[in-house]
Amino acid sequence: MDRIQLQNSFEAYFNEWGYEIDWQRLTVPMDVHVIRKGDYLFRQGDAANRLYFLHSGLVRYVSVSDEGKEFTQTFAKSPRIIGSTKAMVTGSTVLFGIQALEDCMVSSYPWQAFYAQMRHDIGFLECYAKFLERIFMTKEERENAFVKHSAERRYLDFCMTYPELKNTIPQQQIASYIGITPVALSRIRQKLKLGHR
Amino acid sequence: MDRIQLQNSFEAYFNEWGYEIDWQRLTVPMDVHVIRKGDYLFRQGDAANRLYFLHSGLVRYVSVSDEGKEFTQTFAKSPRIIGSTKAMVTGSTVLFGIQALEDCMVSSYPWQAFYAQMRHDIGFLECYAKFLERIFMTKEERENAFVKHSAERRYLDFCMTYPELKNTIPQQQIASYIGITPVALSRIRQKLKLGHR
């Protein structure tokens, strides 16, 4: 894929949401990133105030606690906008890294400049709001899950939500997504297996 | 406060964010709600697809689990937009109730009609996006806290974030906000008290 194609597929993604967007406004130069499986698009603590678009591949958002434990916040599959809303909006450094779980093709724009141009376009703003609504609802569900559901239930929910990931990514990553240790996940799987006899 | 004043203070809240908003577009009729301490603006399961504005008072968002346990998602102090983004956006019923912790004055608009008129105004869309960014970041922080921090740490964080609530609301509500039982919170407070000798 060359740069023009990337640009087009980025624009097409937005346009699919059914709003008219005037892409002529956009003159900010696009960057292209190719990331190999296992590598990072950016790491926790970086100043990643860019808007990233994942053209192909699969990533996870991973943040490390003070005690050095990994925690997976999100799995994101192409095509999708990725990045840190907080870092973009506040200019702070980013609180998680983005790691490729498959080889990935990503393009990006510096958010400040991108937004400065696109904020004058109604269609774009509506899309952006839709995007924010969506990621907000996802977080809200997750908050709910952590407080109301057991680890077993969260695992079952994960299997429903990401059936294709269940067998393709390492279990430690699933465990870190549902907020438990790999050991605990193994126990839960064992228990479920026995239950199904 | 009469209806005109409520309308004005709602508009002023948005305008404070520094965007120009054309309120002439808005012809949807506003409702006014007076809620006594302890009463609910709406309850879990209602079709609360309205945009609410809290003019005065303090509320909490409370959702009840399948096992009948209460869980406080958010404390919100006036002046502020309140309501369920999910119910507004998707038309689904609402997954939490809003309870007044003090006597409250609230106004509201039906979201569909409100948005249909205001979506043509760039200033409004920018404000709406800012609002969504903000509530998203709040949820993200909370997700982080639940996975990475102990209940004790979450309690201390609560005390930092809401110093004024710490002594004015019942401890059970604090406990339900940080995701533990009142008994566990009491234990933690006891432990902290001893530590400070």
Added chain:
DNA sequence: ATGACTTATTAACCTAGGTTAATTCCTTCT
């Protein structure tokens, strides 16, 4: 195939927080 490394399982033990219930403390109402 062999060794080297990573991932998953299992077991033994530990701890934070849940559960139940009794006790004390506060409000509020009359």
Added chain:
DNA sequence: AGAAGGAATTAACCTAGGTTAATAAGTCAT
């Protein structure tokens, strides 16, 4: 002031999940 209902504390016990460590099972490079 006294009664009554809720709020907080404390204690005893229980359980989900963490921790450590040993074993087994994959994965990969040579």
